Amino acid sequence: MTSPSTRTLFEKIWRRHLVTAEEQGLPATLFVDLHLVHEVTSPQAFTALAERGLSVRRPDLTLATMDHSTPTDPSIDTARLRVLDPEGSAQLDRLQANCDRHGIPLYAMGDERRGIVHVIGPELGATQPGMTVVCGDSHTSTHGAVGALAFGIGTSEVGHVLATQCLLQHRPNTYEVRVDGRLQEGVVAKDIILAVIAKLGIGGGTGHVFEYTGEAIRALEMEGRMTVCNMSIEGGARAGLIAPDEVTFDYLEGRPMAPSGDDWEAALDDWRSLPTDEGATYDRTTTIDGSALQPMVTYGTNPGMAIPIAGAIPEDHTIEPEKRASFLKALDYMALEPGQQLQGKPVDVVFVGSCTNSRYSDLLAAANVLRGRKVADGLRVLVVPGSDAVKRQAERDGLAQVFVDAGAEWREAGCSMCLAMNGDQLAPGQYAVSTSNRNFEGRQGAGGRTFLASPLTAAASAITGRVTDVREVLS
Amino acid sequence: MSKRFDRYTGTMAPLPIQNVDTDQIIPASYLKVTDRSGLASGLFCRWRYQGGDPEGEPIEDFVLNRPQHQDARILLAGDNFGCGSSREHAPWALVGYGFRAVISTSFADIFRSNALKNGLLVVPVTASVSAALFDAVAANPATEVTIDLEAQTLSLPGGGQAPFEVDPFARRCLLDGTDQLGYLLKQAAAIGAFEAEHPSRLDTRSA
Ligand code: SF4
Numbered sequence: 001m002t003s004p005s006t007r008t009l010f011e012k013i014w015r016r017h018l019v020t021a022e023e024q025g026l027p028a029t030l031f032v033d034l035h036l037v038h039e040v041t042s043p044q045a046f047t048a049l050a051e052r053g054l055s056v057r058r059p060d061l062t063l064a065t066m067d068h069s070t071p072t073d074p075s076i077d078t079a080r081l082r083v084l085d086p087e088g089s090a091q092l093d094r095l096q097a098n099c100d101r102h103g104i105p106l107y108a109m110g111d112e113r114r115g116i117v118h119v120i121g122p123e124l125g126a127t128q129p130g131m132t133v134v135c136g137d138s139h140t141s142t143h144g145a146v147g148a149l150a151f152g153i154g155t156s157e158v159g160h161v162l163a164t165q166c167l168l169q170h171r172p173n174t175y176e177v178r179v180d181g182r183l184q185e186g187v188v189a190k191d192i193i194l195a196v197i198a199k200l201g202i203g204g205g206t207g208h209v210f211e212y213t214g215e216a217i218r219a220l221e222m223e224g225r226m227t228v229c230n231m232s233i234e235g236g237a238r239a240g241l242i243a244p245d246e247v248t249f250d251y252l253e254g255r256p257m258a259p260s261g262d263d264w265e266a267a268l269d270d271w272r273s274l275p276t277d278e279g280a281t282y283d284r285t286t287t288i289d290g291s292a293l294q295p296m297v298t299y300g301t302n303p304g305m306a307i308p309i310a311g312a313i314p315e316d317h318t319i320e321p322e323k324r325a326s327f328l329k330a331l332d333y334m335a336l337e338p339g340q341q342l343q344g345k346p347v348d349v350v351f352v353g354s355c356t357n358s359r360y361s362d363l364l365a366a367a368n369v370l371r372g373r374k375v376a377d378g379l380r381v382l383v384v385p386g387s388d389a390v391k392r393q394a395e396r397d398g399l400a401q402v403f404v405d406a407g408a409e410w411r412e413a414g415c416s417m418c419l420a421m422n423g424d425q426l427a428p429g430q431y432a433v434s435t436s437n438r439n440f441e442g443r444q445g446a447g448g449r450t451f452l453a454s455p456l457t458a459a460a461s462a463i464t465g466r467v468t469d470v471r472e473v474l475s
Numbered sequence: 476m477s478k479r480f481d482r483y484t485g486t487m488a489p490l491p492i493q494n495v496d497t498d499q500i501i502p503a504s505y506l507k508v509t510d511r512s513g514l515a516s517g518l519f520c521r522w523r524y525q526g527g528d529p530e531g532e533p534i535e536d537f538v539l540n541r542p543q544h545q546d547a548r549i550l551l552a553g554d555n556f557g558c559g560s561s562r563e564h565a566p567w568a569l570v571g572y573g574f575r576a577v578i579s580t581s582f583a584d585i586f587r588s589n590a591l592k593n594g595l596l597v598v599p600v601t602a603s604v605s606a607a608l609f610d611a612v613a614a615n616p617a618t619e620v621t622i623d624l625e626a627q628t629l630s631l632p633g634g635g636q637a638p639f640e641v642d643p644f645a646r647r648c649l650l651d652g653t654d655q656l657g658y659l660l661k662q663a664a665a666i667g668a669f670e671a672e673h674p675s676r677l678d679t680r681s682a
Binding site: 026033057059105440 | 491492493494496498499502503504506507508509510511521526527528553554555558559560561562563581583584585588589592593602642643644647654655656658659660662663665666669670673675676677678679680681682
């Protein structure tokens with residue numbers, strides 16, 4: 001047990017946000033500092049408010065964007081979308097109407113601040129250390145990278161937060177995920193988190209909040225930290241946190257919604273008090289040797305089914321008996337065999353994008369591999385920036401040109417092929433190397449098969465048209 | 476849609492697959508709705524119909540298409556049910572189809588929370604109870620169980636009861652048929668006091 005004077009980062013944030021504490025079977029009422037909203041999980045919540053004649057309590061702490069069902073094909077404008085996708089279009093209109101009615105700032109199609117909800121939050125400096133951040137989206141865990149307690153909620157809860165700016169919650173347990181050592185060349189944040197999930201299992205963090213610690217985490221830049229925290233939910237943890245430090249403060253300073261002037265100094269004082277105290281303990285702890293990590297790639301139909309890129313899919317007799325049927329079902333879907341190597345496996349599509357890996361540094365990493373090279377014949381390569389701001393910066397700095405010259409498609413910002421609901425998707429039977437976060441059956445299109453990997457692995461695979469270890473391309 | 480649950484007796488549809496994610500329960504192509512209706516036909520559609528679409532032929536082998544499980548209103552699922560996306564469309568689709576409860580050895584956190592807000596009871600059981608239930612349904616699809624929320628017990632086919640855990644507050648709401656928003660709204664004064672004491676550094680309208 002943690003003594004009263006020593007607390008973890010999670011405990012500090014939790015305590016600061018208690019409107020009422022948990023007692024006698026009643027959940028705590030937790031105040032929400034920032035509520036992010038998108039078109040897909042909000043309409044029924046706004047309807048629930050309307051049915052009860054309620055208004056939005058804190059539009060000033062609410063921020064909406066359009067990302068999931070927006071087309072990324074630059075030739076599709078709002079008018080054409082109405083024809084091509086009337087349902088998706090109606091959903092966007094509904095968000096616009098709901099935000100207008102309640103005075104919620106909304107970054108609609110064409111707005112320069114628009115992007116994937118988990119990309120724009122940190123980019124604008126809206127997500128800050130010590131905050132509670134929620135969104136009707138499980139990858140809200142991303143925002144934990146700045147030291148905020150951030151987690152996904154369902155649509156009923158979206159309604160709760162709109163109406164009361166609060167949530168009913170039971171205190172989760174804490175889980176320290178410590179990654180020691182220094183990463184090898186070619187190993188990046190995505191490989192860390194895929195290795196963590198492979199180790200803990202996709203239900204390993206259920207009921208817990210991860211706090212990532214250790215030298216390998218500290219050495220990551222902010223955007224790499226976001227990649228790690230983003231996939232906490234794939235390990236079953238609703239939230240993942242990284243203690244704020246100078247890297248965090250440097251990243252936030254000067255961003256549009258970050259505090260400035262005297263407020264910045266006051267905020268810094270406060271934020272420096274957040275990291276877990278010396279001597280505080282977690283409910284669970286695990287340690288990973290970061291220096292031993294290899295580039296990771298998934299072979300199955302959940303993010304925990306991952307192997308080092310040079311490795312082989314496990315043999316079925318090594319799988320626990322009660323898990324064997326699900327394991328074989330996954331391989332059947334993927335049309336792969338136990339014991340098979342993935343490296344060298346031909347693919348049809350490479351997707352660089354999603355809230356996991358669509359930030360500037362992700363695109364830069366991919367561009368550095370692709371510069372002066374061509375994508376393989378017959379391969380479709382989509383590069384989708386996470387926000388309009390990322391897109392503009394990549395165009396300014398010549399990254400977009402690198403992708404276009406290599407033969408990749410350079411698209412508008414959005415969720416794109418991470419989930420199949422905006423026109424970008426795999427055809428049945430196709431294989432993709434994808435920098436997104438979910439390889440579930442049909443996630444990227446009915447019958448589509450996903451190999452999750454880092455932007456480096458994706459770019460290397462784009463050149464060869466096969467699952468490829470980036471270190472071979474670069475050497 | 477009733478959000479009440481007290482006691483239910485009925486047969487089970489067995490889905491002995493682990494880590495059923497919410498993309499399988501209801502794929503993203505169904506997420507364009509702006510209400511809660513029309514989701515039942517999309518429930519498990521990738522496994523349920525040829526081509527993954529309700530327009531396609533039913534896949535005979537899939538549990539919801541087997542005649543002996545047509546009336547089942549309890550889903551007997553594998554471990555870590557409902558992982559992945561936070562979409563509440565998953566419990567809406569299950570409830571829309573007619574399911575009243577899901578039994579599993581474990582549930583993903585967000586799914587559990589969403590289900591309980593929609594009158595869909597999640598019943599966590601031990602691995603041995605789960606195995607016994609799967610065996611019983613395999614031997615006789617007409618096997619019935621009773622889920623009693625007041626007593627927090629599940630009656631077992633061979634006799635006996637398995638106790639199960641449920642969040643006490645969610646349990647109270649389900650038994651009374653009340654919703655959680657009402658409870659939160661009653662805290663308006665406390666919330667106002669909290670806001671006054673904790674001025675925000677952020678204004679999302681400022682950028
Ligand atoms: S990029 Fe994918 S995972 Fe991220 S918010 Fe969009 S759909 Fe969800």
